[in-house]
Amino acid sequence: MADILLCGIGGQGTVLASKLLAFAAMEQSKNVRTSETIGMAQRGGCVVSHVRIAEQIDSPLIPFGCADVIIAFEPAEAVRNLHYLKPGGAVIVNNKAIPPVTASLSGSAYNAEEMLNYLQLCCDRLVIADGDELCTKCGSPKALNIILLALAAKAGALAIDRAELENAINKRIPEKFRQMNLNAVSLAFE
Amino acid sequence: MSKKFLMGNEAIALGAIHAGVNLVAGYPGTPSTEILESAAKFNDGSIYVEWSVNEKAALEVAAGASYAGARTLVTMKQVGLNVASDPLMSLAYIGIEGGMVIAVADDPGPISSQTEQDTRHFAQFAKLPVFDPSSPDEAYSMIRLAFEYSEKYKTPVIFRPTTRVCHGCASIETDEESAKKNIPAGFAKNTLRWVVFPKTSYLNHIKLEQRYPVLSDDFSSLSCNSLEGAGEKAIACGGVSYSYVKEALCALNENPTLLKITTPYPFPEKKALEMLCRCKEVLVLEELDPVIERELIYLCGKHGLSVTVHGKLDGFAPPAGEGSADSACSAISSYLSINAPVRTERPVPPMLPIRPPVLCAGCPHRASFYAVKQAMKGKKAVFSGDIGCYTLGNAMPLDMVDTCLCMGADVTIAQGLHRIEPDTVNFSFIGDSTFFASGITGVINAVYNQTDIILIVLDNSTTAMTGHQPHPGTGKTMMGNYSEKISIEALLDAIGVSSVEVVNPLDLVSSVDAVKRAADTAGVRAIIFRRPCIAVSKSSSASVINTDKCKNCKKCIKEIGCPAIVASDGTVRIEASLCFGCGLCSQICPFEAIEKGGE
Numbered sequence: 102m103a104d105i106l107l108c109g110i111g112g113q114g115t116v117l118a119s120k121l122l123a124f125a126a127m128e129q130s131k132n133v134r135t136s137e138t139i140g141m142a143q144r145g146g147c148v149v150s151h152v153r154i155a156e157q158i159d160s161p162l163i164p165f166g167c168a169d170v171i172i173a174f175e176p177a178e179a180v181r182n183l184h185y186l187k188p189g190g191a192v193i194v195n196n197k198a199i200p201p202v203t204a205s206l207s208g209s210a211y212n213a214e215e216m217l218n219y220l221q222l223c224c225d226r227l228v229i230a231d232g233d234e235l236c237t238k239c240g241s242p243k244a245l246n247i248i249l250l251a252l253a254a255k256a257g258a259l260a261i262d263r264a265e266l267e268n269a270i271n272k273r274i275p276e277k278f279r280q281m282n283l284n285a286v287s288l289a290f291e
Numbered sequence: 292m293s294k295k296f297l298m299g300n301e302a303i304a305l306g307a308i309h310a311g312v313n314l315v316a317g318y319p320g321t322p323s324t325e326i327l328e329s330a331a332k333f334n335d336g337s338i339y340v341e342w343s344v345n346e347k348a349a350l351e352v353a354a355g356a357s358y359a360g361a362r363t364l365v366t367m368k369q370v371g372l373n374v375a376s377d378p379l380m381s382l383a384y385i386g387i388e389g390g391m392v393i394a395v396a397d398d399p400g401p402i403s404s405q406t407e408q409d410t411r412h413f414a415q416f417a418k419l420p421v422f423d424p425s426s427p428d429e430a431y432s433m434i435r436l437a438f439e440y441s442e443k444y445k446t447p448v449i450f451r452p453t454t455r456v457c458h459g460c461a462s463i464e465t466d467e468e469s470a471k472k473n474i475p476a477g478f479a480k481n482t483l484r485w486v487v488f489p490k491t492s493y494l495n496h497i498k499l500e501q502r503y504p505v506l507s508d509d510f511s512s513l514s515c516n517s518l519e520g521a522g523e524k525a526i527a528c529g530g531v532s533y534s535y536v537k538e539a540l541c542a543l544n545e546n547p548t549l550l551k552i553t554t555p556y557p558f559p560e561k562k563a564l565e566m567l568c569r570c571k572e573v574l575v576l577e578e579l580d581p582v583i584e585r586e587l588i589y590l591c592g593k594h595g596l597s598v599t600v601h602g603k604l605d606g607f608a609p610p611a612g613e614g615s616a617d618s619a620c621s622a623i624s625s626y627l628s629i630n631a632p633v634r635t636e637r638p639v640p641p642m643l644p645i646r647p648p649v650l651c652a653g654c655p656h657r658a659s660f661y662a663v664k665q666a667m668k669g670k671k672a673v674f675s676g677d678i679g680c681y682t683l684g685n686a687m688p689l690d691m692v693d694t695c696l697c698m699g700a701d702v703t704i705a706q707g708l709h710r711i712e713p714d715t716v717n718f719s720f721i722g723d724s725t726f727f728a729s730g731i732t733g734v735i736n737a738v739y740n741q742t743d744i745i746l747i748v749l750d751n752s753t754t755a756m757t758g759h760q761p762h763p764g765t766g767k768t769m770m771g772n773y774s775e776k777i778s779i780e781a782l783l784d785a786i787g788v789s790s791v792e793v794v795n796p797l798d799l800v801s802s803v804d805a806v807k808r809a810a811d812t813a814g815v816r817a818i819i820f821r822r823p824c825i826a827v828s829k830s831s832s833a834s835v836i837n838t839d840k841c842k843n844c845k846k847c848i849k850e851i852g853c854p855a856i857v858a859s860d861g862t863v864r865i866e867a868s869l870c871f872g873c874g875l876c877s878q879i880c881p882f883e884a885i886e887k888g889g890e
Contacts, residue, residue: 110646120460127296127462134427135460138402145854146648160538160616161426161459161531166634180640188635201646205848205858206688215641223637242868 102131102155103260104163105253108182109174110199111138111148114246118172119150122250125261125269126154136161145202147178154260170258172249174232175199176216183223191258192224193249195232228252235288243278244285251289263290297463299427299456303394304329304364305465306434308338311473313361313389315340316349318728319757320368321403322457323396327366328760331769340769342760345698345728346371350378350393357387357447358485360475362438365393369408374698374729376413381487382447383417384495389475390441392434393419394450396457399578399613403454405678405697407611409579410451414556418499420506421449421556425533427461433515433553444502453578454613455531503557511561515553518566522547524627525570527563527583529555531614532576538616539623542632558586567591567598574626575602578614601626650683652855653830653871655796655822656749660684660691661851661875662802662820663718663747666810672716673708677701677730679722680756680824681749688852692720699729705744706737713743716810720747724754724762726779731786737815738787745809746788746817748779751824759827779819789814796820799878831872832888834865840884847876847885 105122107115116137123133131154138148151163165184173179173194186192198213220227235248247270253259254266261269263286270282297305303326307315315330315338317323331340339356343349346367353363367375372395379393395413398404414421422437424430430452441448483491510516525548528536533551540546550566550573552559566573567590575584584602591598601607608622624631650657660681663674676682676692677700685692694704705719721730726748737744754760761767766776783791790812794805802820809816833855845863847856855869856876865876865885872888 111648123296123460123462127294131462133296133460133462136455137458137460145651146646158461159534159541161455161461161534162615164538164542164616164620166632177643181643183637183640184634186635200857200859201644202649202852202854203647203687204644205856206852211642211644219638219641 103169103258104167105152105154105170105172105259106163106168106182106185107150107152107172107174108178109148110178111146113174114243115148115150115174118246118250119152121269121273122152122259122261124273125265128268129261129265131260132156132158134158134161147181149182170253170256172253174245174249176213176220177211180216180219183220186224189225191226191228191253191256192220193228193230193253193256193258194220195245195249196229197232226256226258228256235285238288239281239285241281244281247282247285248289251286255290292464292466292468294462295465296460297427297431298325298458298460299430299452300325300458301329302427302431302463303434303450303452305333306431307364307392307438308333309466309470310390310435310438311362311471312338312364313473313475314338314353314356315364315366316343316352317366318343318346318349318371319754319760320371320396321757322398322454323366323368323371323394324757324760325457326364326394327769330364342762342769344763346375347378350375350382353391354378354382354387356475357389357391359478360389362390362473363392365391367395368404369395369397369410370405370697371395372410372413379417379447383419383499384492385485385487386445387441387447388445389473390438391447392437392441392450393447394452397451397453397579399453402613407579409582410449411555411582412580414449414451418503419447419449419556420444420554421451423451423530423553423555424456425529425531425551425553427456427459428463429515430456431463431465436515444506451530453531507557507560510554510557511559513554513559515551516559516562517551518548518562520546520549523569523571524548525550525566525573526576526623527552527566527573527587528576529553529583530578532578532619535614535616535619536576536623539620542616542620543624543629545623545627545629547627552583555582555586560590563587563590564594567594567596570598572599572601574607574622575600576608576614576619576622577602647686648683649686649852649854650680651825652853652869653825653873654680655751655820655824655873656681656684657689657851657853658796658799658802658822658873658875659747659749659820660689662796662799663806664689664691666803666806667716670716670810671714672718673705675701675705675708675717675719677721677725679725681720681722684720686852688849698725699733702730702733702744702746703736706733706740706742709743717744718747719744720749722755723748723750723752723764723779724760727763727777731782734783734788734815735786742815743813744815745806746783746815748817748819750779750819750821752821753824753827755824755826759824783817788817791817791819793819793821796822797873797875799875825871831874831890833867833870834872834874834877834888835886836863836865837884837886838862840882842882842884844881846881847879850879851875
């Protein structure tokens, strides 16, 4: 069983990642519940996907302090959702900051380094990913979600292993994007 | 039987299809939209599915079909039921022949809505049975039950999921084998039955009141209204709150008396009395209004029971906002006087950036708002907005939405404002889908009553906010075919609007000129800013800032607040992954430093 929280900014691909996770879990005959942010909040706002894999699941949302892993597509969003992490849980975080429009307007662009330092202070199991570099190697900015999922699997923080993740990609991702996503998994496991 | 991973809204649609639904009608609204979309997706061609022009139309179309014996499903969000309330109230008296389920999605939080209104109250008000599913799985099986009850009592039934049920996904056991087919018998004329009339309404009212105790007893025997656990300190809940309470009780390792109410109206009194007779105190945990709480207090009074009921009314539970397993856990642990699970203490985090939702990069609404703002610079003007993506025009730096009330109200609010302040130029901004849903009558009102407003139709050729549903202006239908597109300009012309101009908002100079021309004349004038939503059109390549020409004045950022333009390390750049190449910023730059991306 695993409680997995994915967080980021609307449009980064968290929903697709949570769907793929759910599919991979279903393939193992496991029970899954997910819950996502849909609607107005999606327009450039913070988005969170809860993925719960267990025999018996009640709440559609992960309770505070219960997530086995937080997969954050953006450093500030990892910090924002850290209260969901259970003691000893893992955090996989993309190192690239996305400043909100408000920051550009007020000139108060925030510092990603500060967020990453805070995460280092709070988490024993922290994986910081250079999302941009890994995506460049894969040849597509759209590879970010799979890279982060694969890093979480590598850290042993998902209820899903590498082979199961690759199986889900083979069965669920349209053919023209399949190889790119499989490359993303290989890259994460290098 | 097979196991599928379904969103709650998909489960509702599939459940309705397995219950033999013949017709599905609705109007988009978060969190209900995917019910109808899924019905269209799963349709084998035997079901009629339509996006109606608004919720009132949807309910009436379904009512007609149900008169003729069809099983019908109507879908909308909670505020949509306000629009459909006229037919709803009368239909409760008239009743139906074929089963009719009205799925009305509530939105605790609210996450994407104008209000936190509680549809369980609407059910009480209209005297209609209501089902309140606690999970996507329960929603799937319960929609069949709702159809059965609808036909058993010849009444429309309200089905009321909330956001976390609608948008939650679960692995669900579906039962295709027992799927039903319903063959409508056809409409049987009977004026006494189908024509609403004062004398028959009096008799129908009596029937409705007599039905209450019968349904209440019937509901008390339903397994989805359940009583579990033991002890004098009980908990009562309903809907998704049941999931939160179960999660909390598991974390606390407690098993108190637990009443789950799935049919808040008619209230299953016998089942609730069973609990009240064995306890001294009850904690009620429910989202939105204290519906179950008031029913329990009423029952205690009615039966002279000395049971203390805690909940929203005595401040035990928060009066507004969304529930969670965490809030349930803290309420229950304080109620049972036990320790809540200890949370990990962490150092104080650094200041987090605020991320309010904004118009997408390349959104044509940004250009439309900016053109009006430029044209009206220094003039006294009020901008009335409406419901849709364009409500986000309120954000800085555009700041172009002064009022927003409900669907269609921009057109009429502007008229009221103008009656009191005739020296102000009153603009009303309305999207294409909202215009068809409830804007047209407001325009007729303006022309007939000879007022003075400028109507701005933001025509992006789709219903964008809810996920790009078609509407009368797009011509596409949910049965996969095309009908004649209804022309907004021809409609406005026919109503008698004095001038109607159609402009591409991404042409800034022409747009500003059009607004100035309209502002210089009187009467009801209209400008249609027509440009498809970026989500339904092809992007140009990203615009680029020529760093040799850029003087770093940041005018592009300060004027339009596009999320693709970012200031970092003292310079301004365009984030290529976000930019749509709309070219608005290149028309604003005073140094011609931004090169618009190619088509």
